Amino acid sequence: MRSPGVPVEREGAAQDARQPRRILAIWFMRFALDRWRLGAGLAEGEGVDAAPTALIAETAHGPRIAAANAAGIEAGARAGMMLADARTLCPQLAVAPSDPAGDLAFLETLAAWAMRWGPWSALDPPDGLLVDVSGAAHLFGGEEALLADAAASFARRGLAVRCALAPTAGAAWALAHHGPADAILRSGDDPVRRLAGLPVAALRLDEDVLTLLRRLGLKRLGDLDGLARDSLARRFRNRRSASANPLMRMDQILGRVPEPLLPVLVTHAPLVQRRLMEPIRHRQLLERVVADLAADMERVLEGEGLGARRLELGLWKVDGELVVRRVEMAAPTREAAHLARLFARRLEDVDAGFGIEMVRLRSPWCEPLMLAQGDLEQRAAGDLGDGFAGGEGIADRGTSLAACIDRLVVRLGAASVRRPVPRESHLPERAQRWQGPLEPERTSQGFFDFQFRPLKILDSPEEISVIYETPDGLPRRFRWRGETHDVLRSEGPERIAPEWWRERGMVRLRDYYRIEDALGRRYWIYRSGVIGDGRGGIPAWFLQGLFG
Template identity: 40%
Template sequence: MQGNALRLVDCDRLAVRLGLTREMTLADARARIPDLVALEAEPLADREFLDGVAAFCDRFTPLVARDEPHGLALDITGCAHLFGGEEGMIGLVRRSMERIGLMSKAAIAGTPDAARACARFGPCGIVPPGREEALLHPLPVAALETEAETVIALSRAGLKTLADVASRPSETLSARFGEALAVKLRRILGREDRRIIPLRPPPDCVVERHFAEPFADMASLEAVVVRLIGEAARVLEARGAGGRVFELGFFRSDGAVRRLAIETGRPSREPKALLRLYRERIETLADPLDPGFGFDAIRLAVPLCEPLGTPQHSLDGRAVEEEAVADLVDRLATRFGRDRVLRFAAQDTHHPVRAAKALSAAAPQPETAWPAPEPREPPARPLQLFEPPQPVEAIAEVPDGPPIRFRWRRLTHDVARAEGPERIAPEWWRDGSDEPVRDYYRVEDAEGRRFWLYRIGVYGVGAVPPRWFLHGLFA
C-alpha cells in the first residue's frame, strides 16, 4: 500500500500476459480483469519460504546466501563436479525446483553479480570464464539495478546496453553517476569479484552421501551415518583436529531439511563415542526423523573444529578415566540437555545462594577452589538449600535469641540445640539498600533433625515484628 492505494507487488506469468505490471494499483487491475485473484503480500512469509528453499539448496553447496529480494546465490566453487559438471548441476537445480513446485531461472557465472544479471535480465544458462563480455554486453542497462533516474539518464544519453556503458571511460561514468555504478558494472562483467555472505557459516569439514534414488530405508540409515562418521573422523585425524559440534543434515526429496546437532564437551573424533551420541540424540527426538518419500542426501558437517593431537595413553590411566567421564557428560548432555548436567563453581561471596554457581558440565570448567572445611567442626552450611527460603512461624527469645519452637510445613519442631546468630549482610551493590540483614541459626530439633533458620529484623526494634525463614537442611 502506497499513498493510500493498494498496488500490485508481483504478478504471475498469466497476469503479465494479460497486461498487468508491478506497481499498478489494484483498482486499475480490477478494472481490466474483473475476476482477478489478488492476495495480500506477506513479505515475512516470503522470506521464511525463501529460507526454506535456501536450506533445500544446502544439498548442492554449503555456501548458500540470500540474493535480495527473492533470489538465492550459491557458491559452487569446487562442488560442480559432484553433480556432473556445471551443465549437470544447473539442470539438477532447475529440476529440483520444478519438483518442489517452483519456477526458477538459474545462471552460473564467475561472479555473483554476473550470475544475477544473467538470471534476471539475460538468457540464463552458463557464462564460461572469459566469455562474460560477449554474453553480458547485450544486457539492458536495467541490469545495473540502479535508481530509475539513472537508467533514464543513461538511456537518454543513448547508452542502452551494458556494452554501451562499458565502452565509456569509467572515470566519466563515476563522475556523472557515482562510483557505485562503475563498481557494479565491473562486477557484472567479471572484472571484480565479491564474496557472498552465506546464511550458515561454512563448516570446517563436510562429508556427505548423495543417493541416486531417494533413500527411505530407516534400518540402513544408521549404516550410512556410521560411514559418514568414519569418514569425518579420518578427515579430522589427518588435520590433527577434533570437532566440538557435529551436525547431521537429512535432505528430504520433497525439500524439507532436518538437522540434528551433536555437541561434545571437548574436541573429539572417536567414531564409537560419536555414534553413541547420535543414537542418544535420535532416541530423544520429540518428533522422530521422518523420511517422507526418502532422503536425497545426508551430510555430516563439523561447524566447529579444535586442534586435537593423537591421544596418548598415560601410564596411570588417569587420562583414560577423565576421558570416560567426559564421554559420559556428553551422552547425558545430549539426552537431557546441556543445562541439566551440571557442575558447581565456587563464587567469591558470602551470600549463601550466590556462593555456588551451577554451570553446564559440557562447557569448559573454570578453575575454582573451594575453601577447606574447618577440621573438627560440624558443617557450617546445610547440604540442601531452599530457594526461595520457606517462611516459618517461630517463638524465640527477645531480642535476638535462637528459636525455641518453630512450625514448618504444619509440623511443630521443638529446638533442642542451637547455635547463632551468624550475621550475613546483604550485598547492597546487588540487592539494593533495602535488603535486610539476616541472622542465621543452626538448630537441632528434639528428633535430631538439623535446620538452618534465619531471622529478619530484631524484636522490639521497629514496628514490624521479625520474620523467620527456614533456609536449609543439614544432614
C-alpha cells in the same frame, strides 16, 4: 585474535595518516525480488516476472506485501500494503511467499564474495553491503573503475545495484540510496556541501523520527546543518539509539564519531555426504551409512586438526522432505564410533517414507584438537551400548567424562545435564547457579571455602514461628509445617548484610543459626532483621536449609 564485534572505524583511525579510509556501499534495489526471480530461473522482465507480482509475508492481520516488481508497483501494489487492498487495485496480481531467512543467507554469501574488492565486508541488512576498499582502488584502475567493476559484476549475476564510495559508512550509504548513480565522495571534498541536498531519509533513521523531522520542516540534510545544534539536541536527548538520533547519525556521516561495523567472517564447515544408489528405508542400513559418514568426518577433522562440537545430519527423502538431526558435544571430538553412537538414538523417530536417497553430515562448530598418543597396550573395547551395560565398564574401557556426558545429553536432553557452581553472592539463594557440565567456572571468589552450608537448601525460605530470647538471642523453640521442635543445641549467629547494590533500602539483614532439635535433626534458620533497626516491625524467622 580480534573480536569481530570491535568497531572497525576505530581500528581504521590509526590508518588515517597512512591511507584514507574508503568504504564501498552496495545497495541491492530489488534484492528479495531478484533472488526470487533467479530461484525461478527467470530473466528480468521475462515470463511471470513481466506480470504484476508481489512477495507476501504472513502477519497477524493477514498477508502483507513485502516487495513488488515494477509491473506490480505500476498497478498500485506497495511494500507494507495488505494483500486484500492491493488485490482491489490490481485483481490480476500474482503472489509468492517471501523468505527473509533465505534472503539473509544469500546476503551473507554475497558479503563473502564481495571481499574481492577489499579485505573485509559487513552486512547492511536487509538489502545492502559495506566493503572496506581502503588502498585497493589502484588494483582496479582507480575508484571509478572499481565502482564500474562492482556494478558490472552484480549485473552479470542478475542483481540490480547502486554503489557509492565515501570516507565513512554513513556517507557511502546515503549516496548509494539517495545520491546520483556511482557517486564518489573523495577525502578532500566538503561532505556538508556534497550531502546537503540529500533527504533526511539518508540518515538511516526510524520512520517516526523522519516523520517528526518533516513536521518540523527539516527535509534535507542541509536544513539540519543550518539549525542550532542545542535546540535539536534537547528534543532528542532521550533518544539513545543511533537510528533515533539525527545528531548522532550526522556525526557518523561526517566522521566525527566512529560507527561500529561487524565484519563477515568466512568459516569453513567440514562436510561429508553419501548419495545412495538406491533409497534405503530400514534403520539398520541408515545406521551403517551414518557410521561410514562419521568415519569420513573423522578423517576430515583429523586432517585439519579440529574436533567437532556440533554436528548436523541431513536426510534427503525421495519425496523431497529434508529431515535434520543435531547433536552437540561437551568437548571437541572426532571419534567416529562415539559420533555414530550419539546419532543412533536420534534416528529412532525418523520416518523414511519411500526411502532416503542422500545423507549429509556437517560440522558447523569446530574447535582445535591436536593429535594425542593413545595407550599402546589398550585392549580392544567392547560396545557399551546406550545403557552402559552389556560390555566393559566405563573405567575399564577408558571412556572420557566428555563422552559420558554426551551420551547422557542424547538420552536425557541438554536441559537435564547440569552442574551447580558457586556464584559471587552473600545471599544463599543466589550463591549458586547451574551451568553445562564441562563449562569453566566464571566465579573468581571461593565464597564456600570458608563458609559451612547445609547439604540441602530450599528453593525459597519458608517462614516459621520461633520463641527466642529478645532482642537478638538464641532460638529456643520453633514451629515448621505444623510440627513443633525444641531446640537442644544452637550455633550462631552468622550475620549476612543485604546486597545494597541490588536491593532496596528497606531490605533487612539476616542472622543465621545452625540448630538441632530433640530428635537430632539439624536445621539452618535465620532471623530477618533485628528489633529497632528502623527497617520494619517485629523480625521474621525463616527456615532455609537442612543438614544431612
